[in-house]
Amino acid sequence: xxxxxxxxETSNTQIPYITDWFNQINPRDITPERxxxxxxxxxxxxxxxxxxxxxxxLSTSGFLVSTMVYDVLKLYDPHFQYRRMLxxxxxxxxxxxxxxxxxxxxxxxxxxxELSQDKSKIIRGVIDLxxxxxxxxxxxxxxxxMHIAFRLDVVESILRRGAKGVKLRELEIRGGGxxxxxxxxMISP
Numbered sequence: 762x763x764x765x766x767x768x769x770e771t772s773n774t775q776i777p778y779i780t781d782w783f784n785q786i787n788p789r790d791i792t793p794e795r796x797x798x799x800x801x802x803x804x805x806x807x808x809x810x811x812x813x814x815x816x817x818x819l820s821t822s823g824f825l826v827s828t829m830v831y832d833v834l835k836l837y838d839p840h841f842q843y844r845r846m847l848x849x850x851x852x853x854x855x856x857x858x859x860x861x862x863x864x865x866x867x868x869x870x871x872x873x874x875e876l877s878q879d880k881s882k883i884i885r886g887v888i889d890l891x892x893x894x895x896x897x898x899x900x901x902x903x904x905x906x907m908h909i910a911f912r913l914d915v916v917e918s919i920l921r922r923g924a925k926g927v928k929l930r931e932l933e934i935r936g937g938g939x940x941x942x943x944x945x946x947m948i949s950p
Contacts, residue, residue, distance in 0.1 A: 782822035816926020825859035837897035866902030890937025
C-alpha cells in the first residue's frame with residue numbers, strides 16, 4: 762500500500778491566488794469537531810489572469826479539491842465532510858467551485874520523518890501504515906501546515922480522469938504487517 766502527498770504543482774505560475782483565505786477560514790476550524798464554524802458555502806476572492814488555470818488541487822493557502830476530485834473521494838468514502846468554496850474573481854468575471862475536505866488529523870508521521878525547523882514542510886515523510894487505518898485520504902498531524910496524502914488507488918483514479926496541476930510525492934511506509942524488507946522496497950504484503 763502506498764500513500765502520496767498531494768498538492769498544487771507550483772511551477773505553473775498561472776494558478777488562481779486566493780486573496781482572503783485567512784479572513785474567511787480559521788485553520789483551527791478545519792476539523793470534524795469545529796467544522797460547524799465554517800459555512801456550508803464560502804465565497805473566496807481570487808486574483809487571476811486570462812491564462813489562469815484552475816488546478817484540481819489548490820493547496821497554496823489551504824487545501825481545496827475540484828469537483829472531479831471531490832466526486833472521486835466520495836466514491837472511496839461517502840462519509841467525508843466537506844464545505845463548498847466558491848472561488849471568484851469579480852473583475853475578470855471568473856469563478857470555480859472547490860471543496861474543502863474536513864478531516865481529522867492522523868498522527869501517523871514517524872520520528873524518522875524529516876521536517877523543516879518550524880514543522881511547516883515535510884522534507885522526508887515516513888508514516889506508520891497501521892495508524893492511517895488505510896483511509897483513502899489523510900490529513901497528516903504533527904505539522905503546522907495542512908499536508909494531505911491520498912492512497913495510491915485514489916491517486917490513480919484522479920489521474921485516469923485527467924487531473925491537472927497536481928504534484929505528487931511518495932511517502933515512505935512502515936508498519937502495517939510489512940516486513941522490514943517490504944517496508945524499504947515499498948512492496949505490499
